[in-house]
Amino acid sequence: MEKYLPILRSSPFFKGLNDNEILSILHCVNATVISKERDSYIFRAGDSTELMGLAASGCVLVIQEDLWGHRNILSKCHAGDFFGEPYAARPGAVLNISVVADEDCEIIFLNVQRLLVTCPTACEHHQKLIRNLVSVLANKILILNDKITHVGKRTTRDKLLSYLSAESIRHSSLSFDIPFDRQQLADYLCIDRAAMSTEISKLQKEGFIKTNRNHFELIACNDTDLQTNK
Template identity: 90%
Template sequence: MKKYLPILRTSPFFKGLTDNEILSILHCVNAATISRKRDSYIFRAGESTEVMGLVVLGCVLVIQEDLWGHRNILSKCHAGDFFGEPYAASPGAVLNVSVVADEDCEIILLNVQRLLVSCPTVCDHHQKLIRNLVGVLANKILILNDKITHVGKRTTRDKLLSYLSSVSIRQASLSFDIPFDRQQLADYLCIDRAAMSSEISKLQKEGLIKTNRNHFELTVCNDTDSGIKM
């Protein structure tokens, strides 16, 4: 596990912990490393889990799929990001999402239930980790709230602009990269890819955006308060 410390140090889950404390916690929660090839599943909807995953290499998609293969992307997790923590913290809860590798990846699985019982040594780092877990769960709620905001818009154009605006504000820049390719962006916003591509072309012709693959540049009017400091 020592080789993953550079990633683990940057994770909010291990905030405020020393390397030795991190390694101690990994032992406490029965940490185990798995590798998955691109497009393979880590979790499947309908299953239950006692572990949550921490991406240490590559990235994964948290998705919902129906019987006809329609995909709704809830989030994309990169190195240092967690997935499955709400289900792992709720014994017996059945997954209504799947987690699939977006590229070859390595995952550390952590048994959350071992955090939710009293530590026999009442160690400080155990308490820190519980507080950090609450922060991780709260952040996941905020991420899903953002998605609800975007997909709640009435038109494809409004959904696109809502999403691009939020990324721009979050990164404090009018020029930024998004974590999705075109199909993934359409799946995330719950819109048809062809309709989305058409709308992106219109927005470029109107001079509101410039884009190249997953890079976007936004243009705002001089009298518009974008809330973005350049």
């Protein structure tokens, strides 16, 4: 596990813990490592689990999909990010999401239930870890709240502008990269890819944005300009 320490140190779950404490915790929660190839499933909807995952390398998509293959992307997790923790923290909870490798990756599984009972080794850092877990869960709620804000908009244009504006604020810059390719962005915003591409082209022609693949630059304008061009 020592080779994963650089990633683990940067994870909010291990905030405030030194290397020895992190390694002790990994032992406490029965940490295991698996490798997954791109497009393979890590969790499937309908399963239950006591394990939450941490992306040690690569990235994964947290998705919902129906029987006809329609995909709704809830979030994208990069190295250092967690997934599955709300389900792992509630015994017997059935997953209504799936987690799929977006590229070849390594996943560290942690048994959350070991955190929610008295630590068998009475480690002093146990309470720190629980506080960090609460923080991780709270951040996940905020991420989902952002998605609800975007998809709650009435039009494809409004959804795009809501998402791009939020990303600009998050990066503290009008120029930024987004974590999705075009199909993934359409799946995340719950819109048709062709309709989305049309709106992106319109926004470029109207001078609101510049874009190249997953890089966007927003051109500042006032609200009346936006209303005029709708």
